[in-house]
Amino acid sequence: MKIIKRYVKQVVLLTAFSSFALGTSLQAVHAAPGGSVEPDVPVGITILPLDKHPVPDVMKTQARLELKEMSERGYVDSTEEAVSYLDKAKQNKDNRLKPMKEVAPKLKIVPANIASSALGNANFLGAAASGGHTEEGWTGLDRVFVVPKLGIVGLNEIDYIESQGGMAFIEEAINQEVNGFPAILRVKQSRSKKGLTELTWATDRKIYTLSTNRALKNQKSIDEFLAFANSIL
Amino acid sequence: MKNVIPKSNRGIRRTVLASAIFFASLAGGLFSASANADLSWFSRANCINNESITWHVWNPEWLWTNTYHYKNGAYLHCDNNVGDGCTGNAWQQTWRAAAVHWNEGFIGGFYVYGKHWRRSSSTGTYLLGNTSATGCNPTHW
Numbered sequence: 001m002k003i004i005k006r007y008v009k010q011v012v013l014l015t016a017f018s019s020f021a022l023g024t025s026l027q028a029v030h031a032a033p034g035g036s037v038e039p040d041v042p043v044g045i046t047i048l049p050l051d052k053h054p055v056p057d058v059m060k061t062q063a064r065l066e067l068k069e070m071s072e073r074g075y076v077d078s079t080e081e082a083v084s085y086l087d088k089a090k091q092n093k094d095n096r097l098k099p100m101k102e103v104a105p106k107l108k109i110v111p112a113n114i115a116s117s118a119l120g121n122a123n124f125l126g127a128a129a130s131g132g133h134t135e136e137g138w139t140g141l142d143r144v145f146v147v148p149k150l151g152i153v154g155l156n157e158i159d160y161i162e163s164q165g166g167m168a169f170i171e172e173a174i175n176q177e178v179n180g181f182p183a184i185l186r187v188k189q190s191r192s193k194k195g196l197t198e199l200t201w202a203t204d205r206k207i208y209t210l211s212t213n214r215a216l217k218n219q220k221s222i223d224e225f226l227a228f229a230n231s232i233l
Numbered sequence: 234m235k236n237v238i239p240k241s242n243r244g245i246r247r248t249v250l251a252s253a254i255f256f257a258s259l260a261g262g263l264f265s266a267s268a269n270a271d272l273s274w275f276s277r278a279n280c281i282n283n284e285s286i287t288w289h290v291w292n293p294e295w296l297w298t299n300t301y302h303y304k305n306g307a308y309l310h311c312d313n314n315v316g317d318g319c320t321g322n323a324w325q326q327t328w329r330a331a332a333v334h335w336n337e338g339f340i341g342g343f344y345v346y347g348k349h350w351r352r353s354s355s356t357g358t359y360l361l362g363n364t365s366a367t368g369c370n371p372t373h374w
Contacts, residue, residue, distance in 0.1 A: 036311040036319035039297060039350045041360040055352045056324065059295070062354040085291040132349070132362040133275035133370060139362065142271040156271060163362030170357045186355040200356045
C-alpha cells in the first residue's frame with residue numbers, strides 16, 4: 001500500500017498528460033460509431049482496483065486466486081504454454097529473431113538504452129519488432145538474451161504514446177517498484193515445474209515487461225532480477 | 234453497365250476472379266505466418282479483405298479486436314474477432330484475434346480503423362492501441 005500511495009500523484013500526472021496528448025483528439029474523432037461495444041480502458045496509465053476492471057468476473061476470480069497464491073507461496077500455477085514463450089523464442093530464433101541493425105529501421109520508437117545495463121553484456125539472441133503497426137514503423141520491440149544464472153531473458157517494450165494506447169494496472173497486484181515506477185512481479189510455475197518470472201512496469205512513455213524462464217522464488221534472485229530492470233533506461 | 238467481355242471469355246474472368254480472391258486470402262495467411270513473433274496488432278484495407286488483427290504467436294492471450302470500416306469517408310460498420318458486429322463481449326483466449334470482412338475490400342475506397350485490447354489476470358487491462366490503414370501494408374510483412 002505504501003508503494004501505491006507514494007505513486008498515486010505520479011500516476012495521476014501521467015494519466016493527465018496521456019489523456020491530454022492522445023485522448024482528447026483521437027477519441028473524439030474515432031469515438032465508437034454506431035453504438036459499437038468496446039472495453040472501457042482509458043489511454044495512458046491508470047491504477048484500478050480489480051473490481052473496477054472492465055473484464056468478465058471469471059478473470060477477476062482468476063486474478064484473486066493468483067494474488068492469494070503469490071502471497072502464500074510466492075508463485076502461481078500456470079499452464080505449460082504460458083511459461084514457454086521464451087523457450088519458443090530461442091528455439092525459433094533463426095526464423096523469428098533478427099539482429100538489431102535489421103529490426104531498428106522497422107521501428108517507430110526509440111529502443112531503451114541497455115548498453116550500460118546488466119543486459120548490455122548478456123548474450124544477445126536477437127530482436128523482433130512488435131506492438132502496433134503505423135506508417136512510420138512498429139511501436140514495440142522485443143529483445144531476447146541468455147544471461148548466466150538467469151537463463152533466457154526477454155525485454156518487451158511498448159510505446160503506449162505512439163500506440164495511442166494505455167494500461168490499467170490491477171492495484172492489488174502492485175508489489176514492486178522499478179526506477180520509481182510501480183511494478184508487478186509475477187512468478188509462474190507449471191505442473192512440470194517449468195518456471196517463468198515477469199516484471200511489468202510503466203514509465204511516462206512505455207510499458208516494459210522483463211521476463212526470465214526461471215521461477216524466482218528467493219529474495220536474492222528477485223533482487224538481482226530487479227537490479228536488471230532498474231538498470232534499463 | 235454494358236458487359237464488354239466476350240461471352241467466350243466470361244468463364245475465364247470468373248476463374249481469374251476466384252483465383253485472385255483465393256490467393257489473396259492465402260497471402261493474408263502467409264503474411265501473418267512471417268510477421269512479428271511477439272504481441273503485435275495492425276489493420277489492412279483494400280487488400281481483398283478489410284481487417285484488424287491482434288496476435289501473439291508464441292503465447293495465446295485474452296484479446297479483443299474491433300475493426301471499423303469507412304467507405305469514401307462515410308462510416309459503414311464495425312465487426313470484432315467473434316463476428317457479432319461489435320454488439321457484445323469479444324474477449325477470446327487466442328493467438329490471433331482477427332476482425333475480418335472477407336473480400337469486402339476488393340472494390341477499393343476503404344479506410345480501416347482498428348482498436349486492440351488485451352487483458353491479463355496477472356497485471357491488468359490494456360488498450361494496446363489504435364491502428365489505421367488505406368492499403369495492404371505488404372512491405373511490412
